[in-house]
Amino acid sequence: MHIQQGSLDSEGNWSHLNSDVLLKNPLVLIFANRYVLEDEAIFNIMRDLFPDGHLIFGSTAGEILGSQVNDGGLAYTAIEFEKSSFNILSENILNHSKDAVAAGKALGLKVNKEGLKHIFVISEGSFVNGSELIKGIESVLPDEVAITGGLCGDDARFNRTLAGYNKPAAEGEIIGIALYGQSLEISFANYGGWFPFGPERIITKSKGNVLYELDHKPALDLYKSYLGDKAAELPTSSLFYPLSVQSQLKERPLVRTILTIDEAENTMILAGDVPEGSKVKLMMATVDGIIDGACEAAKEATKNRKTDAQLAILVSCVGRKLVMHQRVEEEVEEVIEVIGKQAVVSGFYSYGEMAPFSDNNQCELHNQTMTLTLISE
Incomplete structure (x- = not known):
């Protein structure tokens, strides 16, 4: 697995890490403030950076990149899998009269089930019923396949959220990343602390x-x-x-x-x-309680792993961020301390987190949790 990361801060300054590594057909996770995504020029900038990349956009209530939590900008993580593969599906809930079950089922029916290991979902978050969305997707998936992911955010504005796959981000979009590969090891966990x-x-x-x-x-x-x-x-x-x-x-x-x-x-x-x-x-909640919750989530996610995680996708709730305020990075630092510094960390603050509890594969919608998806191949 080869990974590049970069960011755009709220002042308009770009930073690119590992940019000397040439990636082939990468999966590019782009988490950004809604105002940034409303500028359609940002799509062209990301396309120029990754001409053959699979660009996935999601608006946030804060972006996680490494141990940092940023506001008002953009953070991207580009992943080239060496032994595994992925397929990306999208559906717009507005085409289903905002019926989340129908939209979820339509998305799930597009997924090739042969060899399917996991699905990571990035969904519109301003009006979707996340529980119903999960119900719709799971209704057409094999029981052994787990779903994790999150609902997009819009800071604490609760105005509208945006997402998109290989096109400028728009309202109502739901994106599923289907992961395949015998060597893939994917673990997950969530914990609150409230x-x-x-x-x-x-x-x-x-x-x-x-x-x-x-x-x-x-x-x-x-x-x-x-x-x-x-x-x-x-x-x-x-x-x-x-x-x-x-x-x-x-x-x-x-x-x-x-x-x-x-x-x-x-x-x-x-x-x-x-x-x-x-x-x-x-x-x-208290700040210390929330930080302890993040630590517990990381312990659960790593407990039975056979290999060290190479990529960690963190989805944490905007409510946690508001409570922690200036100490918000401490929950991310706690996670890194547990999962190890070898893992590249990406993620965002959301309006809802998707993950099963650690003892089964049935996905639930959570709020106010730190949710981890750990991936290695």
């Missing part, structure tokens, strides 16, 4: 990822009463107080953050499903 507090509530009315009522009371009103003065800053302030959702259908609780609120309908739209009958608690 803790629940306050009274337990029951979801008494919901539909998909739209939350209407808790304990038969309007959920948005109840949530605003918890936030107090911070309610005026919704949905951004919700990133500091996500929900722990324990569904009757799941063994473990999942964390859910709010993508947006609907004042007219008095509802909250979350990044993933919130089934009726689920038990809900508010959550909060």
Whole structure:
């Protein structure tokens, strides 16, 4: 595996690492601020850098490159696989009337299943129901194939997200990277570090990822009463107080953050499903707790590996970044300390993270986690 990396900072300055290495038909992961991707010139710049590259763009709430976390710019990682292969599929959820299950199934049906080892997904993140997207993809995949990835971000603006494959980034795009190869070793893990507090509530009315009522009371009103003065800053302030959702259908609780609120309908739209009958608690975090969570994720991802990771793709939640503020790089440094400095690190801060729990292959949508995908060949 040969890898090049580079970045564009918020002042417009480029930096290129290992640029003397000539890559053939590389997979190029390009994570960038949404404002950067809105400039279509950036596509031409990346195409000039990698004329035969497979260019994948995703907007972020922060870019991870090595041990650094950057804002307002772009970070790219170009990978040439020596013993493995990949195929890239894309689908636009807008062509499916925003039906995430249908879009996910359509994407999954495009995947060649023969020899398939893993799928990494980069999805639009501003209105997609990530749980339904995963359900759609998994419905047409072999049970042994795992999915990891993340929902694109837009800093803390929650305005719109962009993604694209071999074309300028646009709204609604969902991209799947299918990986093949007998020698590929791929491991993954996720961990939060948040803790629940306050009274337990029951979801008494919901539909998909739209939350209407808790304990038969309007959920948005109840949530605003918890936030107090911070309610005026919704949905951004919700990133500091996500929900722990324990569904009757799941063994473990999942964390859910709010993508947006609907004042007219008095509802909250979350990044993933919130089934009726689920038990809900508010959550909060400390900086040290979040950093410890990143360390635990790295330990889980490396625990049973036979080889050292060559590439680590980190997807962490924008809510973690807001809580850690100036200490945000510490969670990335903790991961590197565990997985080893031989691994090239790439990634982004997201609106939702996709990964199975470590003891099975069924993917879940997470919020407020550090999620790792470790790859070697």
